[in-house]
Amino acid sequence: MNPAGAPGSLQRRLLLAAGLFLGVAVVAAGLSIGFVLHRFVRGQLDGRLDDRLLSLVSDLRGGPGALSLGRDRDGPPFDRPGSGWYWQIRRGDAVLGSASLDGRRLAVPALPARRRDPDAPAPADGTGPWGEGLILRVLTVPGPAGGPPTVFAAAAPEAALRGPVWEALRTLALCLAVIGVFLFAGVMLQVRLGLRPLRGLRDQLARVRAGRLDRLPERQPAEIRPLVAEMNALLDQNAAQLEHARGHVANLAHGLKTPLATLAMALAEPGADRDGSLAPLVEGMDRRIRHHLRRARAAALGGPARSRADLAAHVADLRLALTRIHAGREIAVATAIPDGLGVACDPQDLDEMLGNLVDNACRWCRGRVAVSARREGAQVVVRVEDDGPGLDAAAREAVLQRGRRLDESRPGHGFGLPIALELAELYGGSLALETSGLGGLAVRLALPA
Template identity: 65%
Template sequence: MVIGEPSSLQRRLIVGAAVGSMLALAGASMAIGVVLHWFVRGQLDGRLDDRIMALVSEVHEAPGGGLALRHDREVPPLDRLGSGWYWQVRRGGAVLRSASLGDARLAIPAGPAEAEGPAPADGIGPHGDGLILRVLRAPGRPGEPETVVIASAPKTALYGPIFEVLCHVGLAIALIGLGLVGGVLVQVRVGLRPLRRLLEQLGDVRAGVCERVPAEQPLEVRPLVGEINALLEQNAANLAHARGHVANLAHGLKTPLATLALAFDERGESRDARLAGLVEGMDRRVRHHLRRARAAAVSGPGRDRVELAGVVDDVVMVLRRLSADKGISLITDVPAGLSVACERQDAEEMLGNLVENACRWCAGRVRVSARREDSSIVVRVEDDGAGLTREEAAAVLQRGRRLDESQPGHGFGLPITLEVAELYGGSLDLDRSSLGGLSVRLALPS
């Protein structure tokens, strides 16, 4: 394995199971070969032993001397010269042999002087071919030589059938091996399916579809799911604790700052403009960090979801009242059922900033629409005002920059909306509207 290459659990399981199966099949093949050898050799030895015992019962001394058989009839393959199927009987100097030997003789292997039955003694035949020999040494009566009876079979009679059977067995084992490998592939994929499902469930937690990983898991995965859920709960608690501290600090500063601002307003022209500006700047920073504390929730588990149509209706209703004296026509086109993965307070603030900005700069018409695009919900807020050039569009997205200093506000609306949208994995873009003014495109995850 290459150093640094990520290991694959699926690959390890498949390779391990495949190697184990192949080793088991190889061992089974060897065992089958051994059993076949033992079985075929036993059959051959039995056949040769039967021939030897038949020769012992049929051989006798011929009237003119020498040895002879009572029934001198050879059967195949003992009648074929050089077939390897031989027999030979020797008693003293007299030798009687099968027709397949011709004029040749079988060398008598060394062995015990006496034996209860035929004994194995493999050797080489007269034509240099390997033979399977069975030898019986029968002692003669007192004063008579022993009788040595030999029967043989060619080694091809042993290994030929074994090889033929092993070819078929090997093919069957190869097919079994392929089936086992296929079964291992299916088993591993099915066995690892809970891990893939767990990955999808973690993605749902990250996307805010659910707050915790479902506890209904296979027994082996439950401890892991329990630890993941415990970690999610701990992170959520830590996040809530940190957000609470930030909110408490910001709220603790807001009241003194509001009191100072009111005191400066009451002093009228005699107020210190520099100190009033500092108080105003501090108030902006407190509000800004309050927004960031809320938006930081997106990094925690269990992100909220809010239906967009309700938020747009609430924002438009408020701004219609605030801009009633301007006679602005506010048009909404937001289908029901569109939800965004963010907190309702953040959605209200982002849309409130955009719609309020459009009402401030429009000539009389503002349109709010929303559509689903892939995995995002895209909200467009358009007006029929003068619009912005590319340079102006880039400038208004910088915190604290205002193109018209005569208008109320601090220039934090669009930049903060952009920052909160990016924290949720969204985006904010400025373009020219078909109404003639500015078009703000806000994309949020669905």
């Protein structure tokens, strides 16, 4: 899930933008082609009507009072009454019309006084005798010797224009829709191919996180090569800082070894440790210092790469050791860990984290402890549960602080959970306290797989 305000999928944004622009382009192409098609069909109709007008002009006979044609001009479709295909000639009060007018008169609109070419037919729109819409072509020929002009008009029904145009537009819309679908499919393929290097980069980063790669490969597309270079620089910087920090730990451990050895020799003298409580503490401190020395040495030899620890094997060894330590309490430790499930961290660090968590569960339980683990994406989640008294929210926050103990009557120093938390965060994991299904406390430890 994306946090509030975070940008969405890059692939979805690219596809939405491509779909929007493709839709606009297809609609614009359809409108443009429709406009051109409309003008083409209108031009064909105008040319046909102009031919009719010129033939009428050439065949006109008669004077101002009577008009006639040299031959019949009422061939189809001008012979069907109400067809919308009409012609009419008017000179003064004399009117001659096509058979399709059936004796009616055609209302010819007045033409503009100023036209580009007064001697050529002019376009007009009108209404037929039966109320149908018409496309008109009108030609005005001046009369002889100052007589009235002769107005020639030829008409075609608007359906003759709309019908072919709509029929062509339906076919065009289907073709454009198919083209749009194929173009969008091509865009989808292009986006997936274009984003494939990013998915590969994500997998390579996961391999770096899991310890299978030290750095990202430098063979990358030119567009993401600067990003890879910055990531590798960050990895190198983190590795150098980690090596520097572990060097300080090694120096500190070396600095403590000599006084600790002196203290151990002093406690070994007769009467120095009367109740015998100091020697085990010195021995534990020496063991921890040796452990951190080994970690610093391993980091110096192996670099920043992480090792892999088999979770089931470590939990099995820990279970055996803790059941012996708490043998007097008859604690049942149940484990549910799949075989082959591993975590990308140092085995000794894993033992320290699990040891603190399971030991705390054994100390506070009534008799049952459960350790389970499962893979969740790029992490392995380990749950350590007990059937003890549990903790409320305030107490859970308090026990994660160093040296903070809620019950001073129980043995311990209050450092176990904070140490486990710091080690988990060192590896990019987390540690959280929850309510156990057994009734007590559940510790959720997340580590990189």
